[in-house]
Amino acid sequence: MWKLGKGKKGAVEQRSESYDLTDPYVAFILGGMGPTVAGENVTPDSALRCSAAFACIRIVGETLAQLTPHLYRKKGDDDRERATDHPAYKLVAKAANPWTPASEFRLIVGTHFASVGNGYAFIGRDGGGRPAELIPLDARLVAVKQDPLTLEPIYTVTTPDGQTRDYSRADIFHVRGVGLDVYKGASTVSLAREAIGLALTLEKHCAGLFGRGAKPSGILKHAKTMSDKVFARISGSFSKWYTGGANAGKTMILEDGTEFQQLQLSSVDSQTLEMRRFQIAEISRYWRIPLHMLNDLERATHNNAEAMGQQFLTFCILPILKLWCDALAISLLTEDERETHYFEFLVDDLARAEILKRFEAYGKAIDSGVLNPNEARAMENRPGYEGGEVYGRSLNYTPASDFNNASDPSRTDAAGGDA
Numbered sequence: 001m002w003k004l005g006k007g008k009k010g011a012v013e014q015r016s017e018s019y020d021l022t023d024p025y026v027a028f029i030l031g032g033m034g035p036t037v038a039g040e041n042v043t044p045d046s047a048l049r050c051s052a053a054f055a056c057i058r059i060v061g062e063t064l065a066q067l068t069p070h071l072y073r074k075k076g077d078d079d080r081e082r083a084t085d086h087p088a089y090k091l092v093a094k095a096a097n098p099w100t101p102a103s104e105f106r107l108i109v110g111t112h113f114a115s116v117g118n119g120y121a122f123i124g125r126d127g128g129g130r131p132a133e134l135i136p137l138d139a140r141l142v143a144v145k146q147d148p149l150t151l152e153p154i155y156t157v158t159t160p161d162g163q164t165r166d167y168s169r170a171d172i173f174h175v176r177g178v179g180l181d182v183y184k185g186a187s188t189v190s191l192a193r194e195a196i197g198l199a200l201t202l203e204k205h206c207a208g209l210f211g212r213g214a215k216p217s218g219i220l221k222h223a224k225t226m227s228d229k230v231f232a233r234i235s236g237s238f239s240k241w242y243t244g245g246a247n248a249g250k251t252m253i254l255e256d257g258t259e260f261q262q263l264q265l266s267s268v269d270s271q272t273l274e275m276r277r278f279q280i281a282e283i284s285r286y287w288r289i290p291l292h293m294l295n296d297l298e299r300a301t302h303n304n305a306e307a308m309g310q311q312f313l314t315f316c317i318l319p320i321l322k323l324w325c326d327a328l329a330i331s332l333l334t335e336d337e338r339e340t341h342y343f344e345f346l347v348d349d350l351a352r353a354e355i356l357k358r359f360e361a362y363g364k365a366i367d368s369g370v371l372n373p374n375e376a377r378a379m380e381n382r383p384g385y386e387g388g389e390v391y392g393r394s395l396n397y398t399p400a401s402d403f404n405n406a407s408d409p410s411r412t413d414a415a416g417g418d419a
Contacts, residue, residue: 036197044115044140047189050196050203052280055294056287057114063317064110065103067345068093069328074340078375079384083341087130088332092343096121097133105136112139113175113320114287117185120155121173123331131332134173144174144183153183175327192286199279206272221259234258288316313347321345346381367394 035041047053069092073083083089096105109119116139124133141158155167155174179186189196220238234255252260280296290308291299325343333341362379365371372391374384 036194038194038197038201040197040200042189042193042197042200044187044189046200047115047193047196050199050283052199052283052294053189053192053196056284056289057111059289059293060114060287060316060320061107061111064113064320064324065107067106067317067321067347068102069321069325069343069345071341071343074342078378080378081383086337086341087126087132088328091131091134091332092328097124097135100134100136105134108136109175112136113177113185115187115189116140117177117179117187117190118142118144119173119175120157122157122167123171123173137172142172144181146183173327173331175323177323188286192283195279195282195286199276199283202272202276202279206276219261220254221261223257288312318347321347344381348381366392369393 040046048057071083071086071089071092072080073086074080091102093102095101100108105121109121113119118139120137120139120142122135122137123131124135126132137157143156143158144153145156146152147154153169153174155169155172156164157167158164174184176183177185177188220234226234254260277296277298280294281291284291284294290312292308293312325345328343329338329341358380362371362376366373366376369391372389374388377384377388
């Protein structure tokens with residue numbers, strides 16, 4: 001590693017000092033943060049080798065790729081239409097650039113967002129300053145700093161050849177996650193590095209256990225020293241008649257004082273599976289992914305799986321979609337356009353399992369006059385129709401005042417008779 005120091009006559013000199021690659025500072029400079037307590041060096045790349053972490057990152061990225069955002073234009077107070085004529089519409093719904101479909105763009109940026117805590121893209125603009133393309137950037141190669149005068153973020157992008165270039169906020173689409181830094185989110189992988197490191201260590205332990213032949217079921221004990229010929233005969237006979245699933249349950253016959261001693265797993269070995277299952281739950285907390293989506297179905301039932309899926313949509317995905325909508329609006333729309341246009345993701349594909357319950361609720365709300373049909377259609381991202389703005393009530397609906405008057409003996413009808 002090069003270190004700066006002052007030589008003769010104030011000149012700056014460079015001298016080399018050797019550091020081991022396992023040094024935490026060196027690991028941090030190279031993209032990691034040193035080994036965890038469990039001994040694993042966890043980086044965004046190595047975290048993908050952990051099945052639980054990879055599943056969480058993949059779920060967030062592929063869910064964003066599955067959901068399509070649309071740009072809407074407001075029409076009056078209660079109506080809207082898709083702004084398909086706006087140049088930003090095709091970038092988010094069709095193709096981000098000539099070589100990247102919109103779904104693939106969301107997958108790339110969403111994967112970086114889920115792992116590094118930030119998603120970036122370069123905004124290419126036409127001669128009029130309107131967005132013409134979105135090019136995803138490697139979030140690991142983007143640094144954010146503060147402009148000392150305007151306090152606006154400045155994005156420094158490192159190219160593969162090591163060159164750097166600064167971009168203003170108008171040139172970069174940035175969606176950030178949770179973190180204490182004002183200008184960028186914290187890396188979820190870095191926050192979960194100890195949990196991921198322990199999971200990788202447990203996996204290596206199990207792999208090494210079986211790679212070394214696992215643990216034998218037992219041992220044969222003999223009081224006397226056996227010749228090579230006798231040892232080969234007893235070993236071959238035992239392997240032939242008493243090992244393998246086809247020989248399970250056979251009566252064991254031993255000769256000449258030979259004893260069979262069964263071995264048991266230690267307490268550490270017997271709890272390894274339980275520890276690995278706990279690490280799945282521990283890692284999923286950082287992404288708020290329900291366990292049944294990580295193929296941990298121990299506590300999942302037909303009754304609660306649907307509810308957990310709704311919790312995933314409500315508490316994990318919807319906050320992320322809100323961040324994306326706001327980031328798209330501030331990056332692709334002018335200040336005036338943000339008053340009349342807005343982005344919104346269609347979540348019908350995720351909420352499809354709840355469609356029967358939703359429509360039953362809409363029907364009750366329309367029958368009781370709480371909603372009109374057009375308001376219910378707007379909540380489903382569908383246009384209204386003529387006459388749908390009228391509030392209706394069921395034919396069986398009768399005001400409570402009619403029942404009160406009918407029970408009043410002093411009430412008379414219009415002809416002057418008794419009620």
